[in-house]
Amino acid sequence: MEQRILGKDLKVSAVGLGCMGMSHAYGSPADKDEMCRLISQAVDIGYNFLDTAEIYGTSTDPHDNESLVGKALKPYRNKVIISTKFGIRFDENDKNVNHALIPDSRPEVIRKSVEGSLKRLGTDHIDLYYQHRFDPNVPIEEVAGVMADLIKEGKITHWGLSEATEENIRKANAVCPVTAIQNRYSMMARQYEILFPVLEELRIGFVAFSPLANGFLSGKYNENSSFEKGTDYRSVMPQFKAEAVKKNQKLLELLNSLANTKNATPVQISLAWMMCKKPYIVPIPGTRKLDRLIENAGSAEIKLTQKEVTELDKILAEIEMSEVFGGSKIINK
Template structure:
């Protein structure tokens, strides 16, 4: 495994592991024993960067993922970087599969969240603490001030913003230096590339979630793929509909062609493409399978030249694609 630096000094594996899908949004939670073993395998493979959040869970156990990650990684705590998030909860009254988000980053709420996350993770500090979504009622400067206090107190060592825009990044960074943003990014979701200049200017890392467009770019899914209707967000994502799969045939053909030339898988090419774009960019694909864990780690060893990336970008600009899942809507509390 190769390693990269986020911000000024947070060293992480070049490919991280998004742990959400073990507990949330991809069907019923996976078997605890199997996921505990999978997380241990990840450490053995060289993964050092693990991503969770206080809201990744089920109605029965809203904090399932933090508890799982904390317990599984406890034997390796001095070897790993754990990122978690605060600042949202779900509108449980909604009948939608993908329930709307309710942001809440009041200082007292953040204070309660960090203490509870520390307990669930079984640790005395959080390595990277993200505001999960902006709160329209709490200025980001106020949030950054709380982060500054938590860093002084040793409860967190670095902080970041998720799904952030340039203005928010600049305002937050001016109060307390931001180590990383965590925004959606993939070959099908490139709208945050416009942030690259400000990230380079301020020395801020980019952690890419959904780097395989929720798994679609692994090229493992087709028109007949089925997902659990009430617990799997993919059941309502446009790229997985029969029409979406058909629209994306040219995209998948492009990725498969590049993969054949690199003796790689489509998923590896999708990850390698972003790794080769920027040295401060770290994807965090999720999985429940050991073979996919190994496959994703191998993406860091695939080299694309600057010219190859440029050609791919031009093809992505012109190729027909379906809509892609762009995130869960926020509601004002």
């Protein structure tokens, strides 16, 4: 697969693999052995960039996903870039399927997190370590200082911010150069395009999470789709509601017609659109299925010209669209 550079020197496959949904947020966890096989198939196909987080757990193991990724990547450790995240925990008292998040980036908490992640990932260093959410109780400069220390100690090699704002990017980067941000970005969620100038000025990559609007942009869901209550976040996501599916038909038709002209699939158009927009955008779609893993990797070969991207942007700005999931509630404690 084509490679891209995040920040100054982090070389990753143009499409990464988001591993979260194998353990968390998309219904009961998938079979571990099957997912281990899928991750090794991903490496064979050319994915070398795998994303997880300390917090992606199951009802029986709060850190299941990191352990899964660590186990699956053991034979390939030196061939792959592993990203993981620190700095949030779930509010266990929250009864919603998507529990609220409690940010906690106190230096002593980060120190404990990094040791746990290294152990579960079975590695002596993390290639890209993100602050999962900003903690209003800890200045971002202090977090950046901890990252600089972890880099000096060799425990991490690069760092980044998730759901970053321009202010935090600038403050953080001034203390310890930021390699990438990881923010929500898809045809249905374009609010962070506002960050493109600062990312270009400071040479920081943009890793796009939920690039398929949680799968909705595949067009594989309709008003009859149902999701496991209690474990599947899609059961509460606005884009999957029956009225939203209806409202989004024009968008799905647009994707289908572009897919036909480019001999691609709607998913490939969604991913190619962002990759062709900026050379520093790297989507990390998640899947539990081999055929989709292959399809998503194939999007790196679909080329849209800048003119086509701009025209598409114009249509996207005008076309009728439902609300899209914007993330779980954050509680500041």
